[in-house]
Amino acid sequence: MSTHPLLGTALVTGATSGLGAEFARRLAAEGRNLVLVARDAERLEAAAAELRERYLIEVWVLAADLATDDGCRLVSDRLSGRDDPIETLINNAGVGLYEPFGSVPLSRDEALLDLNVRAVQRLSHAAINAMTATGRGEIINISSVSAFLPRGAAVSYAASKAWVTAFTEGLALTAMGSGVTVGVICPGFTRTEFHARAQVDLSHLPAWMWLDAGQVVAEGLADIRGGQVVSVPTRRYRAMILLSRLLPRPLLYRVMASR
Ligand SMILES: NC(=O)c1ccc[n+]([C@@H]2O[C@H](COP(=O)([O-])OP(=O)(O)OC[C@H]3O[C@@H](n4cnc5c(N)ncnc54)[C@H](OP(=O)(O)O)[C@@H]3O)[C@@H](O)[C@H]2O)c1
Numbered sequence: 668m669s670t671h672p673l674l675g676t677a678l679v680t681g682a683t684s685g686l687g688a689e690f691a692r693r694l695a696a697e698g699r700n701l702v703l704v705a706r707d708a709e710r711l712e713a714a715a716a717e718l719r720e721r722y723l724i725e726v727w728v729l730a731a732d733l734a735t736d737d738g739c740r741l742v743s744d745r746l747s748g749r750d751d752p753i754e755t756l757i758n759n760a761g762v763g764l765y766e767p768f769g770s771v772p773l774s775r776d777e778a779l780l781d782l783n784v785r786a787v788q789r790l791s792h793a794a795i796n797a798m799t800a801t802g803r804g805e806i807i808n809i810s811s812v813s814a815f816l817p818r819g820a821a822v823s824y825a826a827s828k829a830w831v832t833a834f835t836e837g838l839a840l841t842a843m844g845s846g847v848t849v850g851v852i853c854p855g856f857t858r859t860e861f862h863a864r865a866q867v868d869l870s871h872l873p874a875w876m877w878l879d880a881g882q883v884v885a886e887g888l889a890d891i892r893g894g895q896v897v898s899v900p901t902r903r904y905r906a907m908i909l910l911s912r913l914l915p916r917p918l919l920y921r922v923m924a925s926r
Contacts, residue, residue, distance in 0.1 A: 673754040673805060676725075678702040678746065680733060680790070681760030683710045685859025686809060689880040690757045693888060695722040702753065704729045704742055705760065733760050733786035734778050743793035752801055756794040758787045758808040761827075763865035768822040776823040783827035791838060795847065802846035807891055808835045810853045812899060815908045819924040828853075832897065839896045850891030854883045855904040875903065 677694045681687035682703035695718045708730035715726040731738035761783045798804030814832040818825035835851035842849045857878045883900045890898035
């Protein structure tokens with residue numbers, strides 16, 4: 668584990684909305700300069716201007732589509748750069764896909780993997796090399812409670828998040844003793860733009876299942892910086908995962924078939 672607090676620049680992907688915007692605010696409140704990444708350049712500039720004015724920090728923006736080679740290269744180059752090294756990487760950008768597998772062109776599932784898996788792998792690769800060279804830094808990847816559950820309604824999404832969790836645990840072992848902290852945050856349903864973008868209606872979910880982005884980010888950061896590798900924010904979601912592990916698998920499949 669590195670000696671917190673880190674003071675250098677932090678890079679957040681998917682920083683214009685939801686959890687990413689909340690990470691950016693938290694890191695700005697720590698006095699960290701920021702690099703914000705997303706596709707929508709106008710929205711990035713607006714977010715950067717707000718953070719500069721409110722927290723009196725420097726904020727740069729990188730408009731990049733992380734589902735593409737060019738977008739990943741642009742951000743990886745920033746992570747590898749020796750001037751003003753990035754000390755915190757938050758791999759947060761991600762998309763959901765809730766159409767039954769096979770009912771939409773495979774390219775939709777492939778694009779999901781490009782962003783949720785390949786971009787995380789590529790940016791982590793650039794960051795771990797740069798950070799271990801200086802002996803300080805943190806890489807925090809955003810997974811989901813879906814990583815722990817078989818999900819009939821979100822097949823590729825759940826599998827992508829299982830990959831993120833397993834990948835991060837392995838990377839955390841690799842990084843032990845290097846001065847670099849590596850961890851993964853696995854949120855439950857959180858009020859953001861995520862489900863509207865995925866065009867899924869979750870209005871039937873009870874209110875207690877919905878989390879607030881501020882709560883997820885505060886708990887997640889505290890867990891990872893406190894030495895946990897895998898953080899599942901809130902007691903109710905930790906209990907749900909424990910229960911899913913205790914249930915006989917065939918029963919769990921019945922419960923999760925349409926979820
Ligand atoms: N909300 C939940 O219930 C929930 C639960 C568990 C896990 N998560 C995970 O949390 C992470 C953040 O989700 P969120 O809920 O905060 O979603 P969100 O509100 O939809 O925000 C997504 C962010 O990612 C950016 N983005 C999307 N596609 C991108 C691409 N191809 N390249 C670069 N940036 C891209 C978006 O900006 P642009 O559109 O401008 O690119 C936006 O800033 C995701 O990894 C998600 O899987 C969310």
